Structure formats: C-alpha cells, structure tokens
Amino acid sequence: MSQVLKVSSVSEPSAAAGAIANGIRECGTAEIQVIGPRAVNQAVKAIAIARGYLAASGLDVYCVPAFASIRIGADDEEKTAIQFVVRTRHGLRGSKWSGKTF
Amino acid sequence: MSQVLKVSSVSEPSAAAGAIANGIRECGTAEIQVIGPRAVNQAVKAIAIARGYLAASGLDVYCVPAFASIRIGADDEEKTAIQFVVRTRHGLRGSKWSGKTF
Numbered sequence: 001m002s003q004v005l006k007v008s009s010v011s012e013p014s015a016a017a018g019a020i021a022n023g024i025r026e027c028g029t030a031e032i033q034v035i036g037p038r039a040v041n042q043a044v045k046a047i048a049i050a051r052g053y054l055a056a057s058g059l060d061v062y063c064v065p066a067f068a069s070i071r072i073g074a075d076d077e078e079k080t081a082i083q084f085v086v087r088t089r090h091g092l093r094g095s096k097w098s099g100k101t102f
Numbered sequence: 103m104s105q106v107l108k109v110s111s112v113s114e115p116s117a118a119a120g121a122i123a124n125g126i127r128e129c130g131t132a133e134i135q136v137i138g139p140r141a142v143n144q145a146v147k148a149i150a151i152a153r154g155y156l157a158a159s160g161l162d163v164y165c166v167p168a169f170a171s172i173r174i175g176a177d178d179e180e181k182t183a184i185q186f187v188v189r190t191r192h193g194l195r196g197s198k199w200s201g202k203t204f
Contacts, residue, residue: 037143044142044184048167062164062189065150082146087164 004031007046009038016042017049024054024061024088032084040082047086061088106133109148111140119151126156126163126190134186135170142184149188161190
C-alpha cells in the first residue's frame with residue numbers, strides 16, 4: 001500500500017513525476033491527492049511526464065480520477081479534493097513506498 | 103474512431119461527462135483535448151463524473167493523459183494542450199460517435 005502523494009499548485013511536475021514513477025516501480029500503484037484547479041493541472045502534467053519515464057522501462061500507466069471529501073486545517077474545514085489512482089497494466093509487487101509531499 | 107471532445111474552462115463538467123459517457127458506450131473510447139489549467143480541471147471533473155454514470159452500467163473507465171502540440175487561431179499559434187484518452191476495461195464495439203464541443 002502506497003502513501004498518498006500531495007501535489008499543490010506550486011509543485012514541480014517533473015519532481016512529482018519522479019515520485020509517481022517510484023511508486024509505480026515499487027508498488028505498482030501511486031495515489032495523488034490535490035485541491036484546486038492549478039493543483040489538478042500540476043498533477044495531470046506529472047502523470048503525463050511519469051508515463052514517459054515509465055515507458056522507457058516498458059511500463060504503461062493509466063489513471064483513475066475520483067472526487068474525495070477531506071478535512072483540513074485547524075478548523076477541520078471540509079473540502080472536495082480530486083484523487084488520482086495511477087496504476088500500471090504490468091503491476092509490480094514490491095516493498096512499501098514511502099510517499100512524499102511536494 | 104471517436105471525434106475529439108474539446109473541454110474549456112467554462113465547460114459544464116456534467117454536460118461534458120455525458121458526452122464522455124456516450125463516447126464510451128458507442129465506441130469504447132473518448133478523446134478529450136484541453137488547453138490551460140482550468141480546462142484541465144473541468145476535464146478531470148468530467149471524467150470523474152462520467153465514471154459514476156458508466157459504473158451504473160457496469161463499465162469501469164480509466165484515462166491516459168498526454169501532452170499534445172496543437173496549432174490554433176488565425177496566426178496558427180502553437181500551444182501545448184493536454185489530451186486525455188478515456189477507455190473502458192470492457193471495450194465496446196459500436197457505431198461512430200459524433201463528438202461535440204462544449
């Protein structure tokens with residue numbers, strides 16, 4: 001089970017792509033959570049870049065977007081996030097992937 | 103072969119979701135092209151909503167994002183678009199899908 005990768009509006013897509021590629025290589029899956037249009041955009045770019053990284057290893061990835069309701073901040077505010085589950089058609093079994101926040 | 107669905111920053115996600123669901127039902131695939139962060143966000147929301155529509159019919163969809171270089175406008179300006187190919191794991195064979203711009 002991989003940790004959730006949080007991508008923000010100021011995340012560097014290529015750095016997030018590296019984390020996605022690591023998650024795929026180690027767990028066969030990566031989960032990304034974003035809030036807001038610009039963060040969604042950065043996450044999509046990161047997934048597109050990660051596809052290129054992984055294609056070089058013969059791995060073909062796809063993603064499944066879904067809405068997720070999360071609570072954040074001191075006042076426990078409820079927000080609607082977008083969650084992307086990235087998977088490969090050639091799922092790998094591996095060790096736990098230690099996620100990172102960008 | 104389905105036509106390309108163009109989603110913009112002012113597209114209504116539920117309407118675009120209906121077009122995606124139609125494309126999937128008729129061709130087993132839908133292609134979406136967007137330019138700009140807000141359009142990417144609307145497209146991702148539309149795909150997430152379409153997943154809900156199609157899940158009711160027992161269809162499970164996923165998407166593959168990629169960069170695409172396109173030329174638009176009178177001066178043939180080159181822009182980087184994001185292209186989403188939406189597919190189902192239960193690909194259907196059907197008639198041509200007549201795409202729509204939202």
